[in-house]
Amino acid sequence: MSTLVGSSRVRLANRATAAAVARALGARFYSNGEKTLKERFAEIIPAKIEEVKQLKKDYGTTVIGEVQLNQAYGGMRGIKGLVWEGSVLDPEEGIRFRNRTIPDIQRDLPKGAGGSEPLPEALFWLLLTGEVPTEGQVKALSADLASRSELPEHVASLLDSLPRDLHPMAQFSIAVTALESESKFAKAYAQGVSKKDYWNYTFEDSLDLVGKLPVIASKIYRNVFKDGKVAQVDPNADYGKNLANLLGFKNEEFVELMRLYLTIHSDHEGGNVSAHTTHLVGSALSSPYLSFAAGLNGLAGPLHGRANQEVLEWLFKLREEVKGDYSRETIEKYLWETLNAGRVVPGYGHAVLRKTDPRYMAQRQFALKHFPDYDLFKLVSTIYEVAPGVLTKHGKTKNPWPNVDSHSGILLQYYGLTEASFYTVLFGVSRALGVLPQLITDRALGQPIERPKSFSTEKYLQLVKSINARK
Numbered sequence: 001m002s003t004l005v006g007s008s009r010v011r012l013a014n015r016a017t018a019a020a021v022a023r024a025l026g027a028r029f030y031s032n033g034e035k036t037l038k039e040r041f042a043e044i045i046p047a048k049i050e051e052v053k054q055l056k057k058d059y060g061t062t063v064i065g066e067v068q069l070n071q072a073y074g075g076m077r078g079i080k081g082l083v084w085e086g087s088v089l090d091p092e093e094g095i096r097f098r099n100r101t102i103p104d105i106q107r108d109l110p111k112g113a114g115g116s117e118p119l120p121e122a123l124f125w126l127l128l129t130g131e132v133p134t135e136g137q138v139k140a141l142s143a144d145l146a147s148r149s150e151l152p153e154h155v156a157s158l159l160d161s162l163p164r165d166l167h168p169m170a171q172f173s174i175a176v177t178a179l180e181s182e183s184k185f186a187k188a189y190a191q192g193v194s195k196k197d198y199w200n201y202t203f204e205d206s207l208d209l210v211g212k213l214p215v216i217a218s219k220i221y222r223n224v225f226k227d228g229k230v231a232q233v234d235p236n237a238d239y240g241k242n243l244a245n246l247l248g249f250k251n252e253e254f255v256e257l258m259r260l261y262l263t264i265h266s267d268h269e270g271g272n273v274s275a276h277t278t279h280l281v282g283s284a285l286s287s288p289y290l291s292f293a294a295g296l297n298g299l300a301g302p303l304h305g306r307a308n309q310e311v312l313e314w315l316f317k318l319r320e321e322v323k324g325d326y327s328r329e330t331i332e333k334y335l336w337e338t339l340n341a342g343r344v345v346p347g348y349g350h351a352v353l354r355k356t357d358p359r360y361m362a363q364r365q366f367a368l369k370h371f372p373d374y375d376l377f378k379l380v381s382t383i384y385e386v387a388p389g390v391l392t393k394h395g396k397t398k399n400p401w402p403n404v405d406s407h408s409g410i411l412l413q414y415y416g417l418t419e420a421s422f423y424t425v426l427f428g429v430s431r432a433l434g435v436l437p438q439l440i441t442d443r444a445l446g447q448p449i450e451r452p453k454s455f456s457t458e459k460y461l462q463l464v465k466s467i468n469a470r471k
Contacts, residue, residue, distance in 0.1 A: 034134060034136050034137050034140070035137070036137075036140065036144075037124075037125055037128065037129070037133075037137070037141055037144075038203055040129055040131070041128055041129055041199075041203070041440070041444075044129060044130075045199070045441075045444045048441075048444070048445070049444070049445060049446075052445055064080050065079065065080045067079055069460060069464055072455075072460065075351075076271075077351060081452065082270045082271055082276065082279070083270070083447070084269050084270030084271075084275070084279075084438055085098075085127075085130075085437075085438060085441055086098065086127035086128075086267050086269075086434060086437055086438055087127070087267040087268065087269050087434070088269055089268060089269045089352050091352055091354040091355075092354055092355055093355075094355065094357060094358035094359075095267070095268055095269070095358060095359070097123065097126060097127060097266075097267060098126050098127060098130045100126070101358065102264060102358045102359065102361075102362050103358075103362075105118050105123060105126070105263065106118055106260075106362070108132050109122040109123060109126065109132060109263075110122045110132075110133065110134070110135045110138045111259075112238045112240065112241060112255070112256075112259060113238075114252070115252075115255070115256050115259060116256070117240075117256045117257075117259040117260040117263070117366075118259065118260070118263050119138055119142070119238050119239065119240065119259060119263075120239050120240055120259060120262035120263050120266065120430070120433055121138055121141045121142050121145060121238065121239045121433075122138045122141075123263050123266055123433060124141070124210070124266075124433045124436075124437060125137065125138065125141060127266070127267060127433070127434060127437040127438075128437035128440060128441070138238075142237070142238045142239055143235060143236075144207065144211075145207065145210055145211040145239055146211065146233050146234070146235045146237070146242060147211070147235070148207055148208045148210075148211030148212065149211045149212055149214065149215050149233045149242075150212075150215075151212060151215055151216065151219075152178075152179070152181060152182060154178065154181070155175055155178045155179060155216075156219070158174065158175065158178055159171065159174075159175055159216070159219050159220065159223060160219075160223065160228070162174065162223075164223065164224050167300070167421060168220050168221070168224060168421055168422045168424070168425045169296065169297075169299070169300035169305075169306070169424050169425060169428070170300070171220045171224075172216065172217065172220060172296055172425050172428055173293050173296045173297050173300070175216045175219075175220075176209070176213075176216070176289055176292055176293040176296060177289065177290065177293040179208075179209065179212065179289045180287060180289045180290055182205075182208060182289070183205055183287040183288070183289055184201045184204045184205050184208075185198070185201035185202050185204075185205045185287045185288065186287045187201075188201040189201075189285065195446060196446075198285075198443040198444075198446075199440055199441075199443040199444035202288055202439060202440050202443040203440050205287055205288040205289065206288045206436040206437075206439060206440055209288055209289060209292060209432065209436065210432055210433065210436060213428075213429045213432055214233070214239070214242055214243040214246050214429060215230065215233065215246060217243070217246075217247075217425050217426065217428075217429050218230050218231075218243070218246035218247050218248075220422070220425060221247055221248075221419070221422055221425070222247075222248065224419075224422070225419045225422070226248065230246055231245055231246055231248070233246065238259070239262070240255060240256075240258035240259035240261075240262055241255045241258070241259075243258050243262070243429065244258045247417070249415065249416070249417070251415060253370050253415065254415040254417075256366075257366065257411055257412075257415065260362065260363070260366055261408065261411070261426065261430065262426075262429065262430040262433060263430075263433075264359045264362050264363070264404070264430075265359070265404065265408075265426075265427050265430035265431065266430050266431060266432075266433040266434035267431075267433070267434025267435070268434070270438065271352075272304065273295075273298035273299065273301065273303075273304045274295040274296070274298045274299040274304060274305065274428075274431050274435065275295065275431070275434065275435050275438070276298075277294050277295045277297070277298040278291045278292055278294065278295035278435040278436075278438075278439060279291075279435070279438060279439065279442065279450070280294075280450050281294040281295070282439045282442060282443075283442065283447060283448065283449045283450040284449055285449075288436060288439055291439060292432060292435065292436065292439075295431065295435055296428050296431075299424060299427060299428055299431060300424060305424045305427040305428065305431070306424050307346065307347070307405040308347075308404075308405040308408050308409050308420075308423050308424070308427070309409070309420045309421060309423055309424060310346050310405075311346040311347040311405050311406050311409055312409035312410070312413070312420045312423075313420065314346045314347075315376065315379060315380070315409070315410070318331075318334055318379070319375075319376070319379060321334065322334060326378055326379050326382045327382075328382060328385060328386050331379075331382050331383055331386045331387075332386045332389075332390055335383075335386065335387055335390045335391075336390060339390070339391075339394050345387055345390075345391065346405070346406070347402055347403060347405045347406025347407075348387055348388075348391060348397070348399075348400060348401065348402055348403065348406060349391075349397050349398070349399045349400070349401075349403065350399050350401075350403045354398065354399050354401075355399075355401055356401040356402055357401065357402060357403040357404050359403075359404035360402045360403060360404055360406060360407050363404070363407040363408060363411055364381075364384075364407060366411065367407075367410070367411060367414075370414075371414050374410070374414050376410040376413060376414070377410055377414070380406065380407060380410055383402075383406075384402055384406075387400065387402070388400040388401055408423070409423060412426075
């Protein structure tokens with residue numbers, strides 16, 4: 001047996017031991033009689049099924065909107081056609097997670113030991129049930145996720161075999177797809193399980209997947225950018241702390257950043273590419289692994305999750321060209337030169353929002369608290385002061401305000417995670433916490449396969465002429 005294979009097996013054995021410890025911890029935390037997440041969801045879902053059934057019975061034929069031809073050719077913007085329980089995005093107010101704003105969840109959700117930022121696994125509970133969990137329930141969920149973190153040997157070996165120059169998001173998608181071998185849902189479906197039990201196996205797959213994502217992400221990071229060595233999962237640590245430690249960061253402020261980052265990037269209602277793709281593929285009864293892998297492939301696009309990488313590259317170029325002069329006049333001049341050259345200002349504007357993204361503000365507050373004098377933060381702050389006015393005067397954007405991507409990269413840069421091509425992987429870990437609760441709910445509600453109607457341009461031409469002829 002080669003040294004490489006032998007050491008790999010030792011690491012897997014160590015992780016199996018850590019997983020066993022985490023399972024024991026989870027059982028201990030739940031021993032006080034509090035409901036587990038699965039038990040609580042099983043209690044509330046019958047009433048939700050009846051609520052949806054009654055809604056469809058009473059209002060099923062109610063017209064909920066009209067569609068213009070421009071929307072069909074414009075990315076289906078604004079068309080109401082998806083059901084998404086976890087979050088709703090208001091153009092003026094921003095995102096609400098189960099009717100809670102970002103400041104609400106920062107205040108209400110349980111925190112890590114000695115920390116002030118919400119725990120991502122607490123948000124997962126909230127998105128699935130609509131309820132804020134107790135500290136005991138979150139500790140048990142943290143231990144449960146840690147107990148599911150062990151990677152199959154074939155997935156670990158697969159990641160080790162991938163070329164280092166393959167984009168981290170491609171590696172991430174490959175690893176998640178390879179986990180299909182572990183799918184409890186796929187095995188149960190093949191054995192003819194009842195439809196009413198679909199959610200049970202979707203739940204198990206989803207928690208298994210969430211538990212494994214920090215190990216996959218960290219293995220990619222350590223393989224591509226470091227020495228390939230990944231620490232063990234700590235069965236006593238929360239989700240964000242484990243991710244930080246696995247990546248190789250021990251700084252407590254960075255741990256807090258991971259908790260905040262994973263929470264605010266998790267969900268942004270169901271119409272964005274990664275959420276919609278996960279839901280769409282899941283509606284075909286593909287497993288959570290295959291569904292989420294499809295969502296990751298959408299997240300990897302530069303118009304979606306990869307945008308934060310492009311923002312950072314633009315900031316570096318701006319910093320180089322202005323040579324440290326961050327005055328409002330210099331930045332305004334640079335922005336106008338960018339726009340007049342036919343380019344966009346990265347990180348500004350949003351398909352739905354018509355105000356500053358609350359996720360941007362949460363990150364800004366974090367920076368003001370921890371590193372107000374950081375060079376890149378000062379640059380981003382000056383752009384924030386100047387860009388809305390320039391973009392409004394330019395007149396070609398409906399939303400001149402910054403979105404989440406315009407700030408997230410500099411936070412990671414400050415703490416030494418400087419490899420921008422990895423940032424979307426972190427986004428992907430976070431996005432799982434938003435899309436998988438909906439996937440579980442979809443299966444519990446018996447949602448059908450998604451199949452909207454499409455027309456050719458010729459057919460649309462016939463349709464609009466026919467409609468206008470009747471006026």
